Amino acid sequence: MSTQKSPEEMKSIFQKYAAKEGDPNQLSKEELKLLIQAEFPSLLKGSSTLDNLFAELDKNGDGEVSFEEFQALLKKISQ
Numbered sequence: 901m902s903t904q905k906s907p908e909e910m911k912s913i914f915q916k917y918a919a920k921e922g923d924p925n926q927l928s929k930e931e932l933k934l935l936i937q938a939e940f941p942s943l944l945k946g947s948s949t950l951d952n953l954f955a956e957l958d959k960n961g962d963g964e965v966s967f968e969e970f971q972a973l974l975k976k977i978s979q
């Protein structure tokens with residue numbers, strides 16, 4: 901079974917979780933955790949932890965993941 905989602909689905913997933921607290925256009929680490937656990941739990945298997953994943957996605961290091969930064973997750977999923 902493929903975990904691939906359409907760009908529209910990914911956008912709506914991002915917005916749903918990003919709106920939970922703080923900036924509605926940015927994912928905090930807590931929001932990312934909820935998103936990953938609910939939608940992509942397979943990403944946290946093996947050596948990949950939420951901390952690693954968050955650090956990897958937060959390219960500009962501001963402690964939040966924007967939708968642009970979130971795109972990198974799509975590449976990971978489609979690999």
Ligand SMILES: [Ca+2]
Pocket residue numbers: 917918919920921922923924925926927928931
């Ligand atoms: Ca947020």
Ligand SMILES: [Ca+2]
Pocket residue numbers: 957958959960961962963964965966969
């Ligand atoms: Ca960021």
